[in-house]
Amino acid sequence: MTAVSFIPLRPGLGPEPLTERSDAARNRERLLKAARELVEECGAEGLTMDRLAEQAGVGKGTVFRRFGSRAGLMLTLLSESEAAFQARFMFGPPPLGPGARGLDRLIAFGAERILYVMEYGELVLAAENAARGRFEAPPAALWHRHIEVLLREEGFDGDPWLMASALSATLDPERLLTLVKGHHITADRLAASWRDLVTRVVGDGRLRHP
Amino acid sequence: MTAVSFIPLRPGLGPEPLTERSDAARNRERLLKAARELVEECGAEGLTMDRLAEQAGVGKGTVFRRFGSRAGLMLTLLSESEAAFQARFMFGPPPLGPGARGLDRLIAFGAERILYVMEYGELVLAAENAARGRFEAPPAALWHRHIEVLLREEGFDGDPWLMASALSATLDPERLLTLVKGHHITADRLAASWRDLVTRVVGDGRLRHP
DNA sequence: AGACTAAACGGACCGCAGTCCGTTTAATAT
DNA sequence: ATATTAAACGGACTGCGGTCCGTTTAGTCT
Structure with missing residues (x-):
């Protein structure tokens, strides 16, 4: 298994070619500032690239x-x-984090992810499909690995990669937001269902061999 | 539980207000013909509304x-x-169909769904989010119900509605297509993983109480 | 200081989905 | 036949994400 680099994302945060031209730096600041303002007052879906350019x-x-x-x-x-x-x-x-049993970490991961989506929902949704290029490296890949590792840790006997993918799909922001905003499902209920799902999937020994 | 009407979809197939004006009927035929031609030769993503209008x-x-x-x-x-x-x-x-045990129907459902997405992938993807209006009634709702019913039939002790939703998310066309086209996963492997997933979820008695 | 160059810039431009509204027309009533 | 009218029509228009390419400029080299 290859090492996983921490935070593979960072499209425009640091000096990209190690030395950044001063005007570029200035404009990056302006753009980020303007973007945050627009999101603040119009929401994420109210931010258009034209308006952002103008505002900045x-x-x-x-x-x-x-x-x-x-x-x-x-x-x-x-x-x-x-x-x-x-x-x-x-x-x-x-x-x-590390230190707990895999199953418990999985349960906690889902719960936290749900809360995260509740908080940053709009942005997460708008960020979902970044074009494959020299930009972006969506965080999703990292969770996938994370879940896969935890499954293996629990001795999951199956296809851990695909199962991790399936579990990730279950935490898809669009689904979560639709459920919460469109069907008035509480975050607690979502978390409980996630807990139930992963528990069944890892085939909790305490259940299977009482 | 309310009755589920069969095939709630059909945006523009039959005479909508029961009597359709002749020019409307003629144009509907033209449009469907042109649309099928365009999909045939350009693929679904190559069909634009302008081109369709022109072609028709x-x-x-x-x-x-x-x-x-x-x-x-x-x-x-x-x-x-x-x-x-x-x-x-x-x-x-x-x-x-009916006649088999719930779990086996679930397994078969996933396998068939996967094959279906393989075949009609592009269209399914393009159809995914129809605007809520007097148009469309996406088939997804029906599968959700279907899965929920089968879970209940298997005596699923949990939150069948949400679990059905989670299982549906697992069969999301975009995910399946990405897996197959982007990661070269075979349909068989997907079907096997689905089988594994639903078997664990319904907590197969044969496994739990051998 | 002046020349050079690669990078950054900016806005006209494109194709697209979807809307609006004045015009045409099929069906019906007289 | 003619008048009426509700429905269907069509294409100009808007707003959007994204691209292109001629122009400007920051940093460097002499």
């Missing part, structure tokens, strides 16, 4: 040069909170 | 009047095969 006092081409696409921009806006989330389940305290 | 020799407004949206059009193009699929799992022979 910058040409439209510059916006796309920097972020590649709208999804890439959203990914950038999310990168801090995503990184924090990643850090918590990779290095944080149990039961989310 | 019809104004753009007419296209939208008829189908409501691009997704609505795709839904219409799919309606025959969708109806056939529905008929098979609702009224067809076991193990897909």
Whole structure:
């Protein structure tokens, strides 16, 4: 298994070619500031690339040069909170972080993910499909690996890669948001169902061999 | 539980207000013919509403009047095969249709669904989110119910509605297509993983109490 | 300071889905 | 036949994401 680099995302945060031209840096600041303002007052879906360019006092081409696409921009806006989330389940305290049993970490992971989507829903949704290019590296791949590892840790006897993919699909932001906003399902109920699902999937020994 | 009407979809197939004006009927035929031709030669993603209107020799407004949206059009193009699929799992022979045990029907359902997505993938994808209006009634709701019923039949002790939703998410066309086309997973492997998943979820008695 | 160059810039431009509204027309009533 | 009218029509229009390419400029080299 190859090593997983921490936080593979960061479309436009640090100096990309190691030295960034001053005007580029200035415009990046302007753009991020303007983007946060627009999201603040219009919501994520109210942010259009034209409006962003105008608000930042910058040409439209510059916006796309920097972020590649709208999804890439959203990914950038999310990168801090995503990184924090990643850090918590990779290095944080149990039961989310290492130190707890795999099943418990899985349960905690789902619960936290649900809360995360509740909080950043709009952005997450808008960031979902960043164009494959030299931009973006969506965080989803990391959860997938994470879930797969935890399944293996629990001695999952099956197809851990695909099962991890299936479990990830279950936490899809669009599904979660539809359930919560459209069907008035509570986050607690979602978390309970997730707990039930993963428990059955790992085939909890306490249940199977009482 | 309220009755489920068979084939709630059919945006523009039959005479809608029971008597359809002759020019409307004529244009509907033209549009469907042109749409099928375009999909044939350009694929689903190559079909644009402008091109369709032109090819059919019809104004753009007419296209939208008829189908409501691009997704609505795709839904219409799919309606025959969708109806056939529905008929098979609702009224067809076991193990897909009634007569088999719930778990076996679930397994068969997933396998068939996977094959279906392999075949009509592009269209299914393009049809995914039809606008909520007087158009469309996406088939997804029906599968959800179907899965829920089968879970209950197996004596599922949990939150059958949400679990059915989670299992549906697992069969999401976008996920399946990404897996097959992007990661070269075979349909067989997908079906096997689905089988594994639902077996664990219903908590197969043969496994739990050997 | 002046020349050079690669990078950054910006806005006109494109194709697309979807809307609006003035015009045409099929069916019906007289 | 003619008048009426509700429905269907069609294409100009909007707003969007994304691209292209000629122009400007920051940093460097002499």
